[in-house]
Amino acid sequence: MSPGPVVPEPAAFWVSVERSLTAHTGTVLSVAYSPRERVLATAGNDGKVRLWDPGTRQLHGEPLTGRSGDIRSVAFSKDGLLASTGDNGVLRLWPAPRP
Numbered sequence: 620m621s622p623g624p625v626v627p628e629p630a631a632f633w634v635s636v637e638r639s640l641t642a643h644t645g646t647v648l649s650v651a652y653s654p655r656e657r658v659l660a661t662a663g664n665d666g667k668v669r670l671w672d673p674g675t676r677q678l679h680g681e682p683l684t685g686r687s688g689d690i691r692s693v694a695f696s697k698d699g700l701l702a703s704t705g706d707n708g709v710l711r712l713w714p715a716p717r718p
Contacts, residue, residue, distance in 0.1 A: 640676055642669050642682075643663040643665050644663075644665040645663050647662070648662055648664060648689060648690065648691050648692070649662045649663075649690065649691060651694050651695050652673065652695070653695035653716070655697070655698070655699045656695070656715055657672070657673070658670050658673075658679065658716045659673045660701055660716075661693070662690035662691070662692065662703055663689070664689040666688060666689065667684055668683040668684075668693055669683075670683070683701075683713055688705050688707050690703050690705040691706065699715030700712055700713070701713040701714075701715070
């Protein structure tokens, strides 16, 4: 009988977070990374999407706004388009951010 697959220790899957990004006035509810654009997007209950340079941890311009209520989710498409959705049930699409 075979001993079965080798399962790595859980610590092998986790990376320690030693730095934080601060810009939202409330709770951050979603984070997405675009490897194509090399941009990090954060969204929260302040109704804003913020774009970051993950290497320098600096903000890219002003927050993306235009909706009311919490923004529950952000995601990047393969071509870099940024999508956000929130409590109002509207899907908002943003052009690909440029660092």
